[in-house]
Amino acid sequence: MNKKFHLTIVTPDNTYYEGEVDELVVTTEKGPIGILANRLSIITAVVPSVISYYEDGNKKVLFTSSGVFKFRDNKAVLMVDACESKEEIDKKRAEEALERSKNRLKEHSDKVNVARAKMAMARAMGRLSLIDKY
Numbered sequence: 001m002n003k004k005f006h007l008t009i010v011t012p013d014n015t016y017y018e019g020e021v022d023e024l025v026v027t028t029e030k031g032p033i034g035i036l037a038n039r040l041s042i043i044t045a046v047v048p049s050v051i052s053y054y055e056d057g058n059k060k061v062l063f064t065s066s067g068v069f070k071f072r073d074n075k076a077v078l079m080v081d082a083c084e085s086k087e088e089i090d091k092k093r094a095e096e097a098l099e100r101s102k103n104r105l106k107e108h109s110d111k112v113n114v115a116r117a118k119m120a121m122a123r124a125m126g127r128l129s130l131i132d133k134y
Contacts, residue, residue: 005037005074007053009064009083016083017062022054024076026069041072046080048122050130063089063130065123082123086134089127098124 007024009017024035027049033042048065067080097120104117 002037002074005035005071005076007076007078009062009078009080011080011083019055021076022057024051024053024078026051026064026078028069035071035076037074039071043068043070045069046078048119048126050126050133051078061086061130061134063127065126066119084127084130086130089131091128091131094124094127094131098128 004020004022007017007019007021008015022036025032026035026046027033028044028046032049033044046064046067046069048063050061051064052059052061054060063082063084063086064078065081065083067078069079070077101117101121101124104113105121107113
């Protein structure tokens with residue numbers, strides 16, 4: 001049996017990554033899920049978080065924003081609004097975005113602003129988590 005599967009990470013701007021991997025961990029609304037070759041098909045929403053995958057035994061980590069994940073026939077496609085490595089993240093900008101989102105949540109003038117502020121906070125926290133943990 002095949003122990004690897006094909007992973008493609010796509011953003012609106014480009015194909016961020018494409019290659020054969022041993023394992024993938026993505027975070028859904030219900031929590032993290034691990035993906036190995038030959039698993040059952042799945043399609044699910046993903047939330048802003050740090051994802052990890054193993055390429056030839058080497059662990060790689062990235063920040064991904066919200067999107068959709070699909071796995072079928074040993075082909076995984078992760079379609080997200082943004083994808084960044086630790087080196088691509090501007091820590092100061094992420095810290096400022098976190099502070100802005102916290103301030104907006106304090107104001108909570110309407111439901112739309114609250115939802116947007118929560119998503120902005122999740123993205124900022126995900127980016128900072130990648131910088132701080134890896």
